[in-house]
Amino acid sequence: MPELPEVETVVRELRPRLTGRYIVSVRAGRKALRRRWSPVWAAALNGRRIDAAERRGKWIVLHCDDGARLVIHLGMTGQLFVAPADAPRQPHTHLVFGLNDGTEELRFRDVRRFGSATLFPDRAALETFFTQSGLGPEPFDLDPAFWRARLLATDRCLKAALLDQRLVAGVGNIYADESLYEARLHPTRRGRDTRPAEAERLRKAIVVVLTRAIEKRGSSIRDYIGGTGRKGGYQEEFRVYGRTGAPCRRCGAPIERIRLAGRSTHFCPQCQGSGSRE
DNA sequence: ATAGGCGCCTGCTGGC
DNA sequence: TGCCAGCAGGCGCCTA
Numbered sequence: 687m688p689e690l691p692e693v694e695t696v697v698r699e700l701r702p703r704l705t706g707r708y709i710v711s712v713r714a715g716r717k718a719l720r721r722r723w724s725p726v727w728a729a730a731l732n733g734r735r736i737d738a739a740e741r742r743g744k745w746i747v748l749h750c751d752d753g754a755r756l757v758i759h760l761g762m763t764g765q766l767f768v769a770p771a772d773a774p775r776q777p778h779t780h781l782v783f784g785l786n787d788g789t790e791e792l793r794f795r796d797v798r799r800f801g802s803a804t805l806f807p808d809r810a811a812l813e814t815f816f817t818q819s820g821l822g823p824e825p826f827d828l829d830p831a832f833w834r835a836r837l838l839a840t841d842r843c844l845k846a847a848l849l850d851q852r853l854v855a856g857v858g859n860i861y862a863d864e865s866l867y868e869a870r871l872h873p874t875r876r877g878r879d880t881r882p883a884e885a886e887r888l889r890k891a892i893v894v895v896l897t898r899a900i901e902k903r904g905s906s907i908r909d910y911i912g913g914t915g916r917k918g919g920y921q922e923e924f925r926v927y928g929r930t931g932a933p934c935r936r937c938g939a940p941i942e943r944i945r946l947a948g949r950s951t952h953f954c955p956q957c958q959g960s961g962s963r964e
Numbered sequence: 965a966t967a968g969g970c971g972c973c974t975g976c977t978g979g980c
Numbered sequence: 981t982g983c984c985a986g987c988a989g990g991c992g993c994c995t996a
Contacts, residue, residue: 689989720972720991744990762990763974778974798973800990842967851991858989907989908976927989948969950987 688760690856691899699913711784720802727805743855761800820852840877846947874961926952
């Protein structure tokens with residue numbers, strides 16, 4: 687589900703609701719997430735004040751007043767939101783953090799359990815984790831020379847390159863397709879066959895598409911909700927994603943769908959040229 | 965090292 | 981109506 691715009695929206699909406707508040711209780715479900723939740727973390731978090739909420743790629747990072755970092759990934763179906771403490775707890779709610787004054791709680795729901803929640807003791811430990819996983823730069827401060835060099839060095843197709851979090855952090859299946867359409871580049875084009883000007887076009891397209899999506903508070907296909915429980919609106923703006931057979935908004939040709947890098951991939955066969963260098 | 969494929973989970977949809 | 985294959989916004993592990 688959630689790619690950069692959705693995670694950014696969650697963080698922006700959680701920030702004013704969490705900053706300065708204390709965690710007064712921690713409850714964890716029994717079912718395992720992608721990374722196992724440790725009871726030790728619950729004890730460590732109890733009584734801590736949340737000082738900041740930020741995003742790195744698709745990761746949500748909450749800062750505690752003792753320097754610890756609570757790091758959450760939403761996987762495909764994760765939801766992190768503040769709810770009234772007396773609201774019914776929905777199925778698949780795996781973590782519940784009580785907030786001080788007792789009227790509200792932070793809840794983590796995840797139907798498919800591809801998401802995770804992990805506590806790092808300090809900033810350095812978190813940075814080590816990101817470094818070891820090879821997490822790439824944020825798209826908004828992606829150095830053009832770095833991007834061009836990495837893209838032109840790979841044998842993979844552009845779609846696969848965009849999904850690789852080591853090249854650029856935060857792009858997933860929806861925004862990869864939308865960015866390639868915006869850049870008028872075919873998803874099967876090889877990175878190695880890309881011209882420098884095309885690489886730069888793609889870099890700019892990613893920024894444009896992600897910025898637009900954040901303005902619309904992300905995309906809600908089925909599961910996604912923001913930090914206040916509201917859905918996003920960018921699904922109304924899709925040019926190619928989920929529009930198989932529908933007319934291209936630019937040229938009218940039917941949008942095509944293929945399987946690429948193991949993911950469904952949508953593109954306009956007219957506007958996005960061919961899979962090989964022209 | 966790099967690229968492709970599979971598996972992890974649950975729920976929903978569409979075709980028969 | 982009922983069943984089942986196929987599909988879903990992510991990522992880590994395995995293999996070649």
